[in-house]
Amino acid sequence: MTASATLAELLADLARILPKERFLTEAAQLAPYESDALTAFRARPCAVVLPQTSEEVVEIVRTCARHKVPFTARGSGTSLSGGSLPVEGGVVIGLNRLNRLLRLDPNERIAVVQPGHINLRVSDAAAPYGLYYAPDPSSQPVSTIGGNLAFNSGGAHCLKYGMTSNHVLGAKVVLPTGEVVELGGESLEGLGPDWLGLFVGSEGLMGIALEVTLRLLPKPEKYHTLLAAYDALEKAGDAVAAVVASGLLPGAMEIMDNLAIEAAEAAVHAGYPTAARALLIVELEGEAPQVEAEAEQLSRVIERSGPYEVRVARDAEERMKIWKGRKAAFSAVGRLSPDYIVQDGVVPRSKLGRALAEIERLSQEHGLRVANVFHAGDGNLHPLILYDGKVPGELERGERLAGEILRMCVRLGGTITGEHGVGMEKKEYMPEMFAEADLEAMRRIRRAVDPLELSNRGKMFPGGEAPAVTAHGAHPLEQAGVISRE
Amino acid sequence: MTASATLAELLADLARILPKERFLTEAAQLAPYESDALTAFRARPCAVVLPQTSEEVVEIVRTCARHKVPFTARGSGTSLSGGSLPVEGGVVIGLNRLNRLLRLDPNERIAVVQPGHINLRVSDAAAPYGLYYAPDPSSQPVSTIGGNLAFNSGGAHCLKYGMTSNHVLGAKVVLPTGEVVELGGESLEGLGPDWLGLFVGSEGLMGIALEVTLRLLPKPEKYHTLLAAYDALEKAGDAVAAVVASGLLPGAMEIMDNLAIEAAEAAVHAGYPTAARALLIVELEGEAPQVEAEAEQLSRVIERSGPYEVRVARDAEERMKIWKGRKAAFSAVGRLSPDYIVQDGVVPRSKLGRALAEIERLSQEHGLRVANVFHAGDGNLHPLILYDGKVPGELERGERLAGEILRMCVRLGGTITGEHGVGMEKKEYMPEMFAEADLEAMRRIRRAVDPLELSNRGKMFPGGEAPAVTAHGAHPLEQAGVISRE
Numbered sequence: 001m002t003a004s005a006t007l008a009e010l011l012a013d014l015a016r017i018l019p020k021e022r023f024l025t026e027a028a029q030l031a032p033y034e035s036d037a038l039t040a041f042r043a044r045p046c047a048v049v050l051p052q053t054s055e056e057v058v059e060i061v062r063t064c065a066r067h068k069v070p071f072t073a074r075g076s077g078t079s080l081s082g083g084s085l086p087v088e089g090g091v092v093i094g095l096n097r098l099n100r101l102l103r104l105d106p107n108e109r110i111a112v113v114q115p116g117h118i119n120l121r122v123s124d125a126a127a128p129y130g131l132y133y134a135p136d137p138s139s140q141p142v143s144t145i146g147g148n149l150a151f152n153s154g155g156a157h158c159l160k161y162g163m164t165s166n167h168v169l170g171a172k173v174v175l176p177t178g179e180v181v182e183l184g185g186e187s188l189e190g191l192g193p194d195w196l197g198l199f200v201g202s203e204g205l206m207g208i209a210l211e212v213t214l215r216l217l218p219k220p221e222k223y224h225t226l227l228a229a230y231d232a233l234e235k236a237g238d239a240v241a242a243v244v245a246s247g248l249l250p251g252a253m254e255i256m257d258n259l260a261i262e263a264a265e266a267a268v269h270a271g272y273p274t275a276a277r278a279l280l281i282v283e284l285e286g287e288a289p290q291v292e293a294e295a296e297q298l299s300r301v302i303e304r305s306g307p308y309e310v311r312v313a314r315d316a317e318e319r320m321k322i323w324k325g326r327k328a329a330f331s332a333v334g335r336l337s338p339d340y341i342v343q344d345g346v347v348p349r350s351k352l353g354r355a356l357a358e359i360e361r362l363s364q365e366h367g368l369r370v371a372n373v374f375h376a377g378d379g380n381l382h383p384l385i386l387y388d389g390k391v392p393g394e395l396e397r398g399e400r401l402a403g404e405i406l407r408m409c410v411r412l413g414g415t416i417t418g419e420h421g422v423g424m425e426k427k428e429y430m431p432e433m434f435a436e437a438d439l440e441a442m443r444r445i446r447r448a449v450d451p452l453e454l455s456n457r458g459k460m461f462p463g464g465e466a467p468a469v470t471a472h473g474a475h476p477l478e479q480a481g482v483i484s485r486e
Numbered sequence: 487m488t489a490s491a492t493l494a495e496l497l498a499d500l501a502r503i504l505p506k507e508r509f510l511t512e513a514a515q516l517a518p519y520e521s522d523a524l525t526a527f528r529a530r531p532c533a534v535v536l537p538q539t540s541e542e543v544v545e546i547v548r549t550c551a552r553h554k555v556p557f558t559a560r561g562s563g564t565s566l567s568g569g570s571l572p573v574e575g576g577v578v579i580g581l582n583r584l585n586r587l588l589r590l591d592p593n594e595r596i597a598v599v600q601p602g603h604i605n606l607r608v609s610d611a612a613a614p615y616g617l618y619y620a621p622d623p624s625s626q627p628v629s630t631i632g633g634n635l636a637f638n639s640g641g642a643h644c645l646k647y648g649m650t651s652n653h654v655l656g657a658k659v660v661l662p663t664g665e666v667v668e669l670g671g672e673s674l675e676g677l678g679p680d681w682l683g684l685f686v687g688s689e690g691l692m693g694i695a696l697e698v699t700l701r702l703l704p705k706p707e708k709y710h711t712l713l714a715a716y717d718a719l720e721k722a723g724d725a726v727a728a729v730v731a732s733g734l735l736p737g738a739m740e741i742m743d744n745l746a747i748e749a750a751e752a753a754v755h756a757g758y759p760t761a762a763r764a765l766l767i768v769e770l771e772g773e774a775p776q777v778e779a780e781a782e783q784l785s786r787v788i789e790r791s792g793p794y795e796v797r798v799a800r801d802a803e804e805r806m807k808i809w810k811g812r813k814a815a816f817s818a819v820g821r822l823s824p825d826y827i828v829q830d831g832v833v834p835r836s837k838l839g840r841a842l843a844e845i846e847r848l849s850q851e852h853g854l855r856v857a858n859v860f861h862a863g864d865g866n867l868h869p870l871i872l873y874d875g876k877v878p879g880e881l882e883r884g885e886r887l888a889g890e891i892l893r894m895c896v897r898l899g900g901t902i903t904g905e906h907g908v909g910m911e912k913k914e915y916m917p918e919m920f921a922e923a924d925l926e927a928m929r930r931i932r933r934a935v936d937p938l939e940l941s942n943r944g945k946m947f948p949g950g951e952a953p954a955v956t957a958h959g960a961h962p963l964e965q966a967g968v969i970s971r972e
Contacts, residue, residue: 180923
């Protein structure tokens, strides 16, 4: 049987599951699904399907498995590592219509949602009960819980509360073979190995979540948000080390350097001291008496760290303004440069100062500006590499610089990604972190779950198992003779 | 080649790795390794090996893999689920000699230890830096970190701090195939799926840890330990619900019923009010001002719950006395009854009252006394079923009662084990919790790591993959003609 015959049969089978308006095969329909937030990559699927029920998702996966055609689940497409990039010629399963809150139990403090449910909507629904969902990626107003699970999303407040994996209690999952399994439960005390943990962070390689049980936390009674301005980046880094050494565990500790401040200020007028070489945001949260006691201690620690200005948010509005600047910093950098690469790496907290000095050196060496915005409390760096794609060679230089920064993270004992994932972008860096035996063990486990490597094929693992990243070629349906273009 | 020839070759190969004094094959030498803390089971290994280095462990595993002979890693043998029971005729790898602290970094707050390192020794070593290792199973003065990892051990304080899995950052592991891999790292922000989480809690089925990187926490500045006595068990249960609803997150919340109080009191003279139908221990911990503020709130909540007596530990000595009674309760029950079964199950916190009433009903129905000691904060029940093994039929009745309690836990939405593991004891209950598709997916992943099911074969998964639990038969070395007894 020829490839085109297989493809035609797959499409015919999918058409039996889904009505026409939720089964997209025309070029114009497919275009929005050809890339995600990591715009450097692009690949064209053979079809996009938009299921409305779990049963449809299961049927679609089984159909793909039967025809041995790879598929990629997609939420809002906010992946910064190309994680929701289609497999060239594969099927994209868009999950935005599976967006219901299925259950909210304030006594057990759990919410059960479908994978297309938006992160921030969980907290909205929990708010009347004084509860919220802790993981807060910057994308939280748009990104979905399914995507958050796949990439084990973090956020500014994961310093205190941990990543998505610390807040997912259970999931009903369709494995790449089409089997449906229940992982975890409603309790944090699982049984045996953490099967759920194998799914969370698996970047779509272990199947698709159909229902997710999330842990809700009581909303902090009080916040104390402090902004300290420094005349040197090192001082801000040292202040973070001093806060940690003092025994305080803030909800968040964020640093922005001069370039990031400038960008954020231009974009959202947060009122940041724009002359600062570095800003440190520290937020305490919890019961009021505890926060008040900690706030005093924090003041003393920060004072000793030599800031030239310290501000404390007096009310919720001032707090939101401080955070608005921080959360806008990524996209705001677009105002300083036509193009930029968002990098994501981790170094041990004690090596922050050295890492920043190294980034500065690499920035000069490659002749490209780098803005730094990062979760300082857990050593998660987010260097933003500024370049102009229209200048020949600048993109390549930017990518080389990004690679050097990642290698430095590994050298200092850190990792190549803190929260954006490996996806398409970083898979070739995996051997920098893992020995071949480690990677082979991982691959073997992956194949135990997905023998044909159908689910989001080509992501995370280095090497040739994947259809390579592509420039636009002929549409696979054209190649297969199923459609022809005017 | 006959089985005996294979066995003789295996033993000859092992003898090349280890000197005679660390390679045990005589019946008298093997006897102490034939069971663990779950004394109802017993199985005889063909040999016990006592490696002193990681390299020896790797060589032993490779030798077993080459000869296709199953093996079981063993620490202090404190498993309450038969998890460290040998595979009949297999090799026991005793890890107590790999007990070194390899590194302690107070800045990064990590400790790197060998698998045979004793849990409590980690905190001892960290104490001079104001740090400690949080997971506190009752066995912590004797149990090893390797065993804690295998069974994802909890403890009274896991309510606030989580189980072992929340405190392990990385592990160097020899897989059952003999490959050596590194899982996790020194950061809580892992990359991709939680491979380490697949190892933690795997009950020895995924290989053997060679080095473990643990997270250390700052020692709480202050404890506030409260003991409340009630005239009814339900009141204590309701008090727990009220504390949770108030937004407080105590370090521990423990309940003991009348029978458990009586036993503990007889054993350690903790000064408990022995007339109480139930005792509730609540412990707050953290920075002093926070604990003081929370203590006031706690007093109000507890007062409203209707205790007839409330005591607060005035100093460290009084605190230790309260905990001594609680931690001794298990073994103290031996004073009330010649034999007892320690059960371990979980129910949703909100269903504690119903579960306790149900246990009471089942206790009467089966004509056996049940003492209840449990981690109330997280719904982890520890009913102790009292029986007399010399009375015909009592053990069987006790086992039936234990089974009914587990089924009730599952029915109420809980699990068949909170922290003791499935091991040998509960594997036949797995189908009560998991659908066949779930179990098959787990088995597939296990086989990806251990294709021959050599590592701790026969544990956790139900059914025929295992040599069954045995009464004593002929020693396998006799069967193989390798040794003969007088």
